Amino acid sequence: MSEHHESVDQAAQRLRLGERQSVFRPVSMPKRRSLAGLIPALVLFAFVLVLFGSAGLLTSFIGIGVSALFVLMIGAAVAGITMTTREARGDQEMHVFDHGVVIRGPKGRVLPYRFDETRLIRHGVKPAGSSDRFARWSYGLLNPVTPPVLMGQGVAIGAVWRNAGDVDLTNLLRVAQFERIDVWGPALEDAITRAHLPRTLQELSAGREVAFGPATALPHGLAIDGKVLPWGDISALRIEGGFLRVKVKGRFFTSSVKANDVPNFLVLAAVVNHFSAVPLE
Template sequence: MSDGTSRDRDEELLLARISAAAGRAHLGRRRATYRAEPYGATARAGRGAATRWPTIRWQAIRWPAIRWLRRAVAEAACRSRRADGRAEANTGARLDFYEHGMTAAMTAAVDGRIHVIRYDTTVVRRRRVLSPQGVVRAHVLVDVEGEPIVLRGGDFGRPEVWGPEIRRAVTEAQVPLALAALAEGARLVFGPVWITRDEIGSRETSLRWPQVQQTEILNGSVAICVAGRWQVLRSVASGIPNVFVLHALAGHLTGAERDDD
């Protein structure tokens, strides 16, 4: 069998595995594929996490502690440094985007697994991590088995497309669920920041939505404008989880308060 035919067969088998994994998670129709770039090592799956990610319950949601995430990102960076100069280690890795989630197929040099992410249950943080090209932007997601996955900008083609697509899809999937939970009286916690249908706050601060004129995201932190003055709510080194979902919810809640006036 020629090398070309062997590669084609490997590609067919990988696609079959990806399709089967996506089907089991009910991700729907495939929409786009982004293949690994030909340099460096591919996106790293965080290993050795001590805590599994719990099933999301919107009645009393609280994101888990971030210790395991820091360890996962650190281990990913170490593997990245060891992989410098081995461009072939990236061959075959790919991201596949579906209606309700995505898959990240890792090479044998990483873990050989296909990680499945659902938009309605994942948690996303944006970080800066090491790569063969230096410090780059990365998305750290949690798969359906509770493991963090580090997807670095530059490991896969067109990160300027798939990065915003992840944030858009997660926001669209989670905001309606969160709004419904808030309407029932839930308190939603995003790391150090919490919200209810009436208030937004952190450990030191609590403000009612009618007081909030505007909400923005600054370097992963939440900034709010009250009486024409800006203040930054408490932030954490790893970034606020799903901060873009929080931003969208703040937009809904401040707008709803003004509509009620």
């Protein structure tokens, strides 16, 4: 069924996503930012009114005509901004279900993703002067069937490109910035981890490796930064300076990769914790 004609509920039923848990809608910030662009015009309008008033021309034919023209121009600008904002956001929504998420994106496109078939790109943006644990996260969803999407603020397209794999990026979409990223972001992270971790552990138990972008989980250890670190030797796992750093017992230096480049980042962290009893710091 075409993604343009399928409803959110139909997509969720087709992919057996279970019960709907929550719905998130776009934030209203873009409209406020756009309206801020009218401030110079309003200041100019006020200046003209003062100038005409001091010259006694405010009630003249010229004064009335100029004032009416300014009012029409500002009104048209406000209407245009409102229409543009509505067109950009439309009726976009993100519906989170038990086993997946369905996004109603630009122009009404319905984009469904099962958690166990989707890779999550997590990109951190740190406020100036803060530590990594205060980073604001943005997200990308990569699926072999549904077009990939970018969500949140400042998603690094480069990280998505580097982890595309078999995903067609010609249909890459940027959807609205949905409200409460502090709620739905961790919810997606947790759901992706719960969906992928059991299968990942099964693959490793069967002697097969599992790739996480620049890092690879092996049956006997973690391949990272050109080294293979045995599970039993890993003593610490943390994000520092935008890097995922892995500390090994008896070594001063750590092995590291860019955290933003690791798809299903928290799945990898859960694998390390499973085999090494080392939680992510």
